[in-house]
Amino acid sequence: xxLSTNCKKLMYELGLAKENSPLDVSPLTGxxxxxxxxVEVDGRVYCAKFALSKLKVKEDWNAPVHRNKAEYExxxxxxxxxxxxxxxxxxxxxxxxxxxxxFLSGDDIYLWKTALLxxxxxxxxxxxxxxxxxxxxxxxxxxxFDKSQFYHRDDFYxxxxxxxxxxxxxxxxxxxxxxxxxxxxxxEAENVLVHGDVSPKNILxxxxxxxxxxxxxxTMGDPAFDVAFALNHLLLKAIHIPTSTSRxxxxxxxxxxxxxxxxxxxxxxxxxxxICQLLPALMLARVDxxxxxxxxxxxxxxxxxMMSLDLIQQPVQxxxxxxxxxxxxxxxxxx
Numbered sequence: 001x002x003l004s005t006n007c008k009k010l011m012y013e014l015g016l017a018k019e020n021s022p023l024d025v026s027p028l029t030g031x032x033x034x035x036x037x038x039v040e041v042d043g044r045v046y047c048a049k050f051a052l053s054k055l056k057v058k059e060d061w062n063a064p065v066h067r068n069k070a071e072y073e074x075x076x077x078x079x080x081x082x083x084x085x086x087x088x089x090x091x092x093x094x095x096x097x098x099x100x101x102x103f104l105s106g107d108d109i110y111l112w113k114t115a116l117l118x119x120x121x122x123x124x125x126x127x128x129x130x131x132x133x134x135x136x137x138x139x140x141x142x143x144x145f146d147k148s149q150f151y152h153r154d155d156f157y158x159x160x161x162x163x164x165x166x167x168x169x170x171x172x173x174x175x176x177x178x179x180x181x182x183x184x185x186x187x188e189a190e191n192v193l194v195h196g197d198v199s200p201k202n203i204l205x206x207x208x209x210x211x212x213x214x215x216x217x218x219t220m221g222d223p224a225f226d227v228a229f230a231l232n233h234l235l236l237k238a239i240h241i242p243t244s245t246s247r248x249x250x251x252x253x254x255x256x257x258x259x260x261x262x263x264x265x266x267x268x269x270x271x272x273x274x275i276c277q278l279l280p281a282l283m284l285a286r287v288d289x290x291x292x293x294x295x296x297x298x299x300x301x302x303x304x305x306m307m308s309l310d311l312i313q314q315p316v317q318x319x320x321x322x323x324x325x326x327x328x329x330x331x332x333x334x335x
Contacts, residue, residue, distance in 0.1 A: 003027055003035045007048045010098050014091040017041040034068075034216065038103055045105075046090060050098035051216060067159065067216040068097040073149040074195060074215035075101070081139050085132055085209050108207055113200035116237050117295065119244050123251065125203075126234060128210045130255035133198060133230070134262030137223045140193035141265040150193055152219040159217045160196055160225070161186050163290035165281060171288045175281075175312045182281055185274075189222035191265055196221070198230040200237075223265075224274040231255060231275070231319070232282040235326060236293055239300050245330060249323045256319050273317050280311035303330075 004025045011017035024040040028047075035050045051068035072092045079086040092099035112129075115121040139145065161183045169179035196217025204211045231252050238248035260268045286293040287301045287308070296304065307329050316322050 003037055003050070006035070006050055006096055006098060007037055007039050010048055010050075010093050010096055010100060011039060011041055011046070013093050013096070014100055016044070016046065016090060016100060034214075039100070045103045046100045047103040048098060048100050050096060067152070067155050067218075068092070068099065069094070070150065070152050070155065070218045071214070071216040072099045074193065074218035077140070077193065078136060078212065078215075081136055082132055085211055087211060087213075104204055104206065104211070106206075110205055111201070112203040112205060112210075113233075115205075116200055116234075116244075116248070117241070119241065121244075121247075123247055124254075125205060125210065126230075126251035126255040127258040128205075128208075129198065129203060129212070129230060130227075130258035131262075132210050132212065133195065133226055134259040136195070137192040137226070138262040138264060140220075141191060145193075147190075147193075147220050150218060150220045151190070153187055153190070153221070156194075156196060156217055156219040156221060157187055164285040165289075168281070168285045168289040172284065172309070175284075175309060178312055179281055182278055186222055186225060186278075190220035192220070192223045194219055194221035194223065194226050196225065196229070198226045200233050222274065223263075224271055224278050227256070227259060227271075228275045228278040228282055231279060232286065235279070235283060236286060236296065236304065238326070239303055239330065240295055240297075245327075249327055252323050253319060269317075272319060273315075276311075276317060276319060276322050277315045279322065280308040280315070284308035284312065 007025045008023055011023060012019060017023060021041050026038040028036040028038055034052055037048050039046045039048050049068070069092065072089070075086065075089055079089065087102035087104055090100040112125055115125070165179045165183040165186070169176040172179070194217070195212065195215050196219065197214050198212065202212060202214040204213065234248050234251050234255070238245045241248070256272070260272070263271060283304055287296070287304050307326060311322070311325065316325060
């Protein structure tokens with residue numbers, strides 16, 4: 001009932017519906033941090049999104065609802081930089097902590113996560129996402145970029161650093177010092193505009209172009225996080241889907257190849273080294289953190305835990321070495 005009421009208030013406030021206009025509100029599933037709905041009114045269809053103060057996960061995980069504003073501002077920035085890769089925005093309510101955007105549907109639209117898990121991927125998606133994230137990072141690192149809307153390190157701590165790194169460190173004293181050091185580094189960084197949730201579940205493809213959603217973790221931060229967060233999902237699926245392992249591992253390198261030409265705020269080697277340090281920590285977090293990935297078997301979870309701990313304690317410097325290490329360990333387990 002609350003979602004339906006909020007949708008009505010939002011539509012009226014934004015001038016998208018008249019007071020007597022009937023609304024057809026259908027809740028959408030998939031997210032844990034927001035209430036999302038398909039809203040049909042006066043023959044038009046919108047997507048409404050409202051931030052939740054308590055996330056829908058097993059562990060106790062709270063986050064400030066004003067992150068909804070950061071997400072909306074990120075979407076506006078992305079639309080300015082890459083208009084071909086964004087959806088239309090119709091406005092935001094400060095009081096409701098919600099906004100309305102285009103509802104994307106059609107035969108030419110698919111979710112990247114579904115394509116990967118069902119092995120229907122075109123295998124060019126990772127390069128397209130890498131190039132898009134690189135463009136946004138690059139623009140936000142230029143002199144004159146307005147950073148004032150994106151100083152949200154405390155929100156980023158609550159949404160990403162604490163549940164992924166700090167919480168996980170409590171279960172693994174053997175790497176606790178390393179994980180907390182990575183957490184401190186992420187908290188202090190403000191190099192570029194970070195999305196914070198570059199995951200296949202948040203990326204649609206329309207006419208062959210990537211559309212990235214769910215930017216409520218947006219902040220000025222370390223670009224290594226966005227890259228590592230995205231690559232983490234490809235690596236976990238490489239472990240989960242043996243028939244796609246080689247192509248998924250190649251996709252990790254495709255992402256990086258498309259991304260790194262955008263780097264101008266630091267050396268490519270320095271950023272790549274930080275990615276290789278952070279990546280196994282995020283892998284471990286998706287097994288033992290507050291938001292464990294849902295599709296891994298217990299056997300896969302043990303594999304991820306073992307490989308992650310090895311790479312946290314003995315990090316490599318390049319993603320080519322990282323992928324090679326993962327491939328070798330998976331091959332050894334199969335023989």
